[in-house]
Amino acid sequence: MVHLTSPAFKENATRALADPGLQKALARTKPQFHGKRAKAVAGLPEFEQLREIGKNIKNHTLANLDFYLERYAAKVEEAGGKVHWCSTADEARAAVLRICRDAGAKTVTKGKSMISEELGINDHLESHGITPVETDLGEYILQLRKEPPSHIIGPAFHLNREDWEESFRESHTDLDPKRVFTERRDILTEARTKLRSRFLAADVGITGANFLIAETGSSVIVTNEGNGDLTQTLPKVHIALASIEKVVPTLEDATSLLRLLARSATGQDFSVYTTFSTGVRRQGDLDGPEEYHVVLIDNGRSNMIGTEFQEMLRCIRCAACMNHCPVYGVTGGHAYGWVYPGPMGSVLTPTLVGVDKAGHLPNASTFCGRCESVCPVKIPLPKLMRHWREREFERHLTPGTVRTNLGLWAWFAKRPAMYRAATRLGIGALSLLGKGKGKFGWMPLAEGWTRGRDLPAPEPGGTFMARYAKTRRNGR
Amino acid sequence: MLQTRPRVALFVTCLVDLYRPTVGFAAIKLLEEAGCQVEVPEVQTCCGQPAYNTGDRATAKDLARNVIDAFLPYDHVVAPSGSCAGMIGHHYPGLFGDEDPHYRGKAEALAAKTHELVSFLTDVLGVDAVKARYEGVVTYHDSCSGLRELGIKAQPRKLLGSVDGLVLKELPDSEVCCGFGGTFCVKYPDISVRMVSDKAKDVRETGADTLLAGDMGCLLNMAGRLQREGAAVKVRHVAEVLAGMTNDAAPIGETK
Numbered sequence: 089m090v091h092l093t094s095p096a097f098k099e100n101a102t103r104a105l106a107d108p109g110l111q112k113a114l115a116r117t118k119p120q121f122h123g124k125r126a127k128a129v130a131g132l133p134e135f136e137q138l139r140e141i142g143k144n145i146k147n148h149t150l151a152n153l154d155f156y157l158e159r160y161a162a163k164v165e166e167a168g169g170k171v172h173w174c175s176t177a178d179e180a181r182a183a184v185l186r187i188c189r190d191a192g193a194k195t196v197t198k199g200k201s202m203i204s205e206e207l208g209i210n211d212h213l214e215s216h217g218i219t220p221v222e223t224d225l226g227e228y229i230l231q232l233r234k235e236p237p238s239h240i241i242g243p244a245f246h247l248n249r250e251d252w253e254e255s256f257r258e259s260h261t262d263l264d265p266k267r268v269f270t271e272r273r274d275i276l277t278e279a280r281t282k283l284r285s286r287f288l289a290a291d292v293g294i295t296g297a298n299f300l301i302a303e304t305g306s307s308v309i310v311t312n313e314g315n316g317d318l319t320q321t322l323p324k325v326h327i328a329l330a331s332i333e334k335v336v337p338t339l340e341d342a343t344s345l346l347r348l349l350a351r352s353a354t355g356q357d358f359s360v361y362t363t364f365s366t367g368v369r370r371q372g373d374l375d376g377p378e379e380y381h382v383v384l385i386d387n388g389r390s391n392m393i394g395t396e397f398q399e400m401l402r403c404i405r406c407a408a409c410m411n412h413c414p415v416y417g418v419t420g421g422h423a424y425g426w427v428y429p430g431p432m433g434s435v436l437t438p439t440l441v442g443v444d445k446a447g448h449l450p451n452a453s454t455f456c457g458r459c460e461s462v463c464p465v466k467i468p469l470p471k472l473m474r475h476w477r478e479r480e481f482e483r484h485l486t487p488g489t490v491r492t493n494l495g496l497w498a499w500f501a502k503r504p505a506m507y508r509a510a511t512r513l514g515i516g517a518l519s520l521l522g523k524g525k526g527k528f529g530w531m532p533l534a535e536g537w538t539r540g541r542d543l544p545a546p547e548p549g550g551t552f553m554a555r556y557a558k559t560r561r562n563g564r
Numbered sequence: 565m566l567q568t569r570p571r572v573a574l575f576v577t578c579l580v581d582l583y584r585p586t587v588g589f590a591a592i593k594l595l596e597e598a599g600c601q602v603e604v605p606e607v608q609t610c611c612g613q614p615a616y617n618t619g620d621r622a623t624a625k626d627l628a629r630n631v632i633d634a635f636l637p638y639d640h641v642v643a644p645s646g647s648c649a650g651m652i653g654h655h656y657p658g659l660f661g662d663e664d665p666h667y668r669g670k671a672e673a674l675a676a677k678t679h680e681l682v683s684f685l686t687d688v689l690g691v692d693a694v695k696a697r698y699e700g701v702v703t704y705h706d707s708c709s710g711l712r713e714l715g716i717k718a719q720p721r722k723l724l725g726s727v728d729g730l731v732l733k734e735l736p737d738s739e740v741c742c743g744f745g746g747t748f749c750v751k752y753p754d755i756s757v758r759m760v761s762d763k764a765k766d767v768r769e770t771g772a773d774t775l776l777a778g779d780m781g782c783l784l785n786m787a788g789r790l791q792r793e794g795a796a797v798k799v800r801h802v803a804e805v806l807a808g809m810t811n812d813a814a815p816i817g818e819t820k
Contacts, residue, residue, distance in 0.1 A: 101752070414759055451751060452752050454748045455708070474616070478619040494614065498627075500609070501610045501627055502623075502627065504607040504630070507609045527791055536753040537753070540757030541757060541791075542788045542817060544583070545817070547586060549585065551581050551582055552576050555585050557606075
């Protein structure tokens with residue numbers, strides 16, 4: 089399983105804030121993602137309507153999930169494929185291993201897939217003597233560096249060009265040590281050279297799936313590098329890993345969502361490659377796998393159906409929420425401590441690993457709402473994070489000091505006369521302390537505030553309510 | 565004279581009450597000048613956001629009931645805050661489910677007549693200019709709740725445009741959160757301080773001498789950071805400037 093450091097989110101974040109390399113990489117968020125998405129959205133006048141359509145497609149599917157999954161599976165089998173239903177990560181890992189063993193696989197190529205990270209497929213295959221090779225450029229370097237992805241569509245977003253160069257020199261020792269990397273293309277070319285033989289040698293290709301289409305039994309992947317296509321067409325066996333909420337009813341539904349996906353993700357009108365795979369290679373086909381397996385994974389999703397978290401299952405993994413999140417923007421993805429970072433991760437992770445472990449994530453949000461405003465399927469992410477805070481509060485997972493302070497404040501706030509008297513005293517004292525200064529550089533119990541900013545003193549003259557009462561008495 | 569003036573209840577907000585009374589008086593002045601009869605219900609304390617956003621739904625509901633009962637009788641409810649107006653206007657109805665249809669109905673009725681101050685002036689009362697003067701170059705931060713829950717963006721700029729002497733210089737990334745986030749700012753101080761430092765940098769780079777916004781939480785946060793950095797930027801609530809009441813109180817965190 090993936091190493092979980094979500095309980096140490098705070099420490100992770102502090103470390104991230106002090107990491108100059110990471111901060112340099114994160115500074116690319118704005119030029120790379122914000123402007124491009126905004127431009128793509130502006131170029132499609134019906135984008136807002138499309139968001140509503142996307143939301144409705146997903147809601148309809150989730151409301152009839154069993155029906156569409158069965159229909160999808162039947163279509164896959166009709167096209168000569170096989171569906172492996174897995175309720176847990178364990179079952180899914182076992183299914184993948186079984187397929188690989190049956191194929192006598194030594195090497196497995198992989199397209200980028202977040203569910204594969206969730207399942208920890210690479211470690212599992214390796215521990216059983218099968219070599220997985222990541223073929224997405226970002227995933228490839230992360231595999232060299234033994235790091236997890238920090239972003240769901242740009243897995244190596246936390247790295248800078250010098251990191252790439254360093255890792256390539258360290259790992260590709262058979263190449264000329266004096267070679268120079270002058271531009272991004274040089275890195276690309278080297279990776280391509282290294283990967284070509286791997287593509288050809290692979291016995292099994294594993295990809296994820298952006299959508300599963302019930303109407304046709306197809307799986308869809310979108311990539312910009314074309315690596316996914318080589319992964320799924322060259323080997324004799326193709327395994328598509330997908331969680332159950334990836335299913336959509338029809339081809340048309342999938343294309344509606346595709347129009348939202350690329351624009352929201354990278355600001356492209358369409359990804360460079362959008363590939364539909366249906367079943368095994370038919371007679372007369374020029375390419376395609378001899379075996380086509382879909383490992384269909386629940387791993388906690390069905391528990392969300394019928395709860396306040398069901399809306400999260402609309403997610404199409406575009407990453408717009410994290411690209412526009414001011415918290416992700418300064419901490420990066422690793423701080424979140426599990427597979428899915430940013431706002432979508434802050435809702436999903438507690439569902440999948442438990443809110444007792446991932447409780448920080450839904451709390452580490454200012455509820456600024458920018459994530460919701462860019463979500464292509466209108467997931468109310470702040471609302472769902474608040475629901476997690478409610479679950480924590482109910483289960484007494486909220487820190488004791490927070491509960492005590494909140495309880496004390498609430499006691500007064502529910503009693504206006506007492507509140508008035510207490511605030512009059514409190515503000516009077518604070519005003520007196522701040523007299524002539526206007527602000528405090530340090531305040532006991534408010535150290536979290538004053539460590540990095542001054543605390544403005546209240547305006548002199550007492551509370552508004554006290555002053556207002558006085559002006560009323562004096563007949564104003 | 566016939567009594568046709570709308571009866572407006574001012575929801576002062578706890579931060580204005582405790583920290584910045586002049587904003588409350590500025591709100592009253594602006595509303596009265598626009599022809600409203602303003603009252604300040606005495607039983608108000610807080611809209612309940614601290615409890616709501618900490619997951620304490622029961623306390624949030626108790627506080628919401630207080631507000632609903634006190635404010636429902638008025639024609640309109642106005643708050644000098646997008647955050648508190650958003651809480652009442654956007655979140656209150658959702659607090660009461662099917663188990664409490666009585667309060668759900670009342671919450672919906674209150675939500676429909678609750679407004680943030682500046683947008684109430686422009687969108688409901690049709691105010692398009694104020695009588696005020698402010699000598700200075702001003703920049704404006706769009707607070708998140710007002711912007712994204714209530715759609716407040718053009719309204720303050722429209723009224724600021726009518727202030728004599730005032731020059732508005734747009735803040736880059738004015739729609740990016742300042743890092744306040746209620747209790748977030750003390751629960752995750754490192755992240756919050758980084759966010760507000762980025763904001764302070766943007767503010768300083770505009771060259772404006774005054775920073776305005778419509779929410780006290782954001783203003784306290786940004787003022788606190790700008791002052792820690794020793795920046796010579798005056799920070800004020802937008803209502804103070806629109807009401808021409810900048811002589812009534814020193815800028816936030818300053819003495820004169």
